[in-house]
Amino acid sequence: MFPPRDVALNLLMAVGAVRARAEARHVTGVMDDPGLAAAMFARLTERVPGGVDGLRGARVLELGPGQGLGLLGRARDAGARCSAFDVADYADPSTVAGLGVDLRVGPAAHLPWADATFDVVWSSSVLEHLRDPAAMLAEARRVLRPGGVHVAYVDLESHHGGRREAATMYDFLRYPQWMWDLMTSRRSIWVNRLRRSDWERLFRATAFDEVVVDVDEPPCGLAALREQRYLDAVDDEDLLARRIVIAGRASPQAG
Numbered sequence: 001m002f003p004p005r006d007v008a009l010n011l012l013m014a015v016g017a018v019r020a021r022a023e024a025r026h027v028t029g030v031m032d033d034p035g036l037a038a039a040m041f042a043r044l045t046e047r048v049p050g051g052v053d054g055l056r057g058a059r060v061l062e063l064g065p066g067q068g069l070g071l072l073g074r075a076r077d078a079g080a081r082c083s084a085f086d087v088a089d090y091a092d093p094s095t096v097a098g099l100g101v102d103l104r105v106g107p108a109a110h111l112p113w114a115d116a117t118f119d120v121v122w123s124s125s126v127l128e129h130l131r132d133p134a135a136m137l138a139e140a141r142r143v144l145r146p147g148g149v150h151v152a153y154v155d156l157e158s159h160h161g162g163r164r165e166a167a168t169m170y171d172f173l174r175y176p177q178w179m180w181d182l183m184t185s186r187r188s189i190w191v192n193r194l195r196r197s198d199w200e201r202l203f204r205a206t207a208f209d210e211v212v213v214d215v216d217e218p219p220c221g222l223a224a225l226r227e228q229r230y231l232d233a234v235d236d237e238d239l240l241a242r243r244i245v246i247a248g249r250a251s252p253q254a255g
């Protein structure tokens with residue numbers, strides 16, 4: 001990241017036409033790649049009770065599929081009834097119709113389904129882009145039946161710059177909050193500074209029990225990250241979580 005450039009980009013995002021153009025050019029469809037979709041499907045379903053077999057007859061909601069409906073295609077093949085929600089209308093209507101997905105697009109504050117509608121809510125690379133993660137987790141909890149599961153893959157690395165090198169993979173943690181706000185408050189990477197421990201806390205705070213986290217560790221190793229002085233305040237467990245799959249079960253008493 002380069003602060004003057006990022007501040008300028010952030011200011012430009014206040015202009016409606018620039019924001020619309022950025023959204024239109026945003027490529028989100030990695031789940032159209034069969035290899036990536038198969039790998040992500042395997043990771044998410046590992047945390048669904050009963051695994052892939054547990055999807056038979058289940059109601060599944062995907063948050064933020066973007067242009068790629070590959071995960072829900074696999075869920076449907078496994079016997080699930082599939083819904084999706086996004087704040088932007090990226091998906092191809094014929095693919096949506098072909099898969100029989102109930103796709104709804106709308107403002108982030110509200111999931112347009114009744115309480116306790118779903119057995120599974122999942123997402124891939126979405127939570128780190130939410131404007132208000134606590135509100136969205138509360139909505140996910142509301143539409144899950146008690147005992148249902150929320151499973152999310154969250155990419156905790158830098159979305160700009162070297163992802164694998166110790167000096168840059170968490171470069172966004174260099175900046176004080178006021179500076180980060182100036183650089184990103186209108187951009188989709190604004191909440192990406194939340195760490196593994198923050199996500200665990202948020203899941204527990206929004207009535208998810210049995211929270212488990214699967215962790216992808218950085219290839220550069222902990223010692224190289226510890227050489228970066230700006231990471232002194234980050235504990236080892238958070239440093240070692242470059243990507244996570246976090247899963248929580250909707251606690252029965254809160255339903």
Ligand SMILES: C[S@@+](CC[C@H](N)C(=O)[O-])C[C@H]1O[C@@H](n2cnc3c(N)ncnc32)[C@H](O)[C@@H]1O
Binds near residue numbers: 028029065090108
């Ligand atoms: C980085 S893309 C990931 C797309 C897709 N899941 C994938 O793995 O390729 C993030 C997606 O989250 C969506 N998104 C952002 N905020 C959202 C919200 N509050 N609710 C649902 N989707 C949201 C974006 O519109 C976009 O489609």
